[in-house]
Amino acid sequence: MGLEQKLGNMGIVTTTLENVVNWSRANAMWPMLFGLACCAIEMMGAQASNYDLSRFGMELMRPSPRQSDLMIVAGRVSRKMAPVLRRLYDQMPAPKWVVSMGDCASCGGVYNNYAIVQGVDEIVPVDVYVAGCPPRPEALIHGIMTLHEKVKAEKLKEWA
Amino acid sequence: MSLQQVEITSEELRHLVSNRAIEGETVLLNMGPQHPSTHGVLRLLLELDGEIVVNCIPDIGFLHTGIEKNIEAKTYEKAEVMTDRLDYLNTMGNNLVYCLAVEKLVDLDVPARAQAVRVIFTELQRISSHLVWLGTAALDLAAMSVFLYCFRERERILDVMEMCSGQRMMTTYFRPGGLWRDLPPEFEDAVRGILNDFPKRIDEYEGLLTNNPIFIDRTKGIGKLSVADGIAWGVTGPSLRGSGLAYDLRKEEPYSGYEQYEFDVATADGGDVYTRYLVRMEEMRQSLRIVKQALDKLPSGPFRSNNRKFVPPPRAELGTSMEAVIHHFKLWTEGFPAPKESVYVPVESPRGELGVLLEGDGGPKPYRCYWRTPSFVNLQVLPLLSKGVFVADLVAIIGSIDIVLGDADR
């Protein structure tokens, strides 16, 4: 990131760079396949033909964390799965975002007991929460579009 | 890799792997909980000799939700919400078996209309579950277009469910005593539309896969299960029918009015991945047949039992009748009591025998609700089927057993 440090605040040049980088990050965000339970079926439904996620740039779902930049935690995270989740999040290269899909991932959902992590934000920092049990594919798409707007509003100072 | 070897060759687990692994001749590979082809969070420890699987040790529990303990903390009617989320591809089937168990325990009657509608929805749910199976199993074998077609068809069935209950997947539409509410007027046209279009679509999928030489090469002769092995290991459902035994709980121990409908039990001889595929395709056609008969013969009448000791009164009555208010209050605050006995009700789910052991204790909450889930039992047979196959064939075998990890881990 030497360009911005050398040239400093040059007004038009650095602002346009910010827009370009944010635009490219938002429009080609590849999600990682992290479907755990019922929400995964709605996520597959959102990827399939009726509610097509490829129109938003998410053409493929990469199973490997090294090749993806969005983790959609779809489904309930049990106590046995929690260390695996954290390890996969650590393996993703920056920049990375997390969408917590469904009630179980956002807050523990219907299950308030010994076996389920009460909200995946106890383990990874979450950017967007999508409510629903399971959320409709349209709700997931709304969540992803909210994330795109959040990415487009990111400032240079944060990722420099 | 070395971390994995240390884990598995520790003293407690040494008995699981062969000596060749400990000496280093074979490789121990972790097909981890996050994997595109394991249909959920299933961890497999594979002992590989080159590309051939010598041994396969499944490790489940990554989706354990404590549903059984959570049901013990809620009343009978409120616990039904938890039951949808067990086998999340067969949600109405789970609701059905839970309601049948509660009705058997407290001896509650179910009107004929409710039974017929339950049959229609259970069969539609069976078709939608088989569509997801077909889409994901074909996707594992790299037939990607089948995945898109299956989900397009599935959307039509989900539209029908949303029309009746407001929810696409976790409907909780069946309640103890009948249904939650009556069918809307658009229901019949929507289902007749499905009955008209689906046979052609199933022909389309068969045209893509059944005589496809690549599909046949990848699935014929792989993962052979004999009938004797199947019964000894407790395998039920299409996995057992694919080995030649025509055992279907809808015919052997009929429930909810299945004895009135004519249908064949889909069977095929061979016991490999290809015959299980053929069995499930034929089951989809038979399900359409049952839906047509049930829809033609749909009786009119009440949609839920009138026994106010167990079934809350309709809201319109609350303004006029004092008993209705008292029943409503008692049922929603405390719930209805069940006798101190236990029942076990088995049902044919798309994966096999799904059973509920429900034990009451005289109070309003279930004392014990055990779910005999088919995926838990069918998954045990995976090490037996996968001895000596390639890793790519292992993926095909997992797809053909049709496991859902929510079912296996509860």
Next chain:
Amino acid sequence: MQLDSTLNAIVSDLETAFGARPGEFRGRARVIVAPERIVEVARTLRDKHGFDMLAALSAVDYWPQREPRFHVVYEFKAVAKKLRLEIRVPLNGDEPELDSVTSVFPNANWHERELWDMFGLKIKNHPDLRRILMPEDWVGHPLRKDYPLGYEEVQFSFNFEDIDKRKPRPKD
């Protein structure tokens, strides 16, 4: 309700041979067997009477009652004859032991692991007794009645900050 006549014959056979106590509820036969005889009962049912599938195996905890504390429920099914039979084995005390039926029904392997994991019932002669659903280092047996549900307290406005401070958050 009357039981099936073949089932009646099988139940009386078990009664005479193994001292089992028969019972019936809503048309289902239920037989209570002592824990020492369960493997022989399973073998007799499979070889002599044709019950070739173990359909379900689970347990019920009757804490705080200690005699018996657990009832282990076996559900046997005769596929060809379309019969079902439920066998209950009462177990006393807090750390009871039970013989494994994996030699008769290989199916029981994972079911018995689940009994160990969820209820703490030690299964003797089991080939591979370790936890199946909970993580390997978990302490306690969740489905016992004296194990708490483990729920998180609900955050209302009066205790919002208190609970928020105690809730674990990731480091980055």
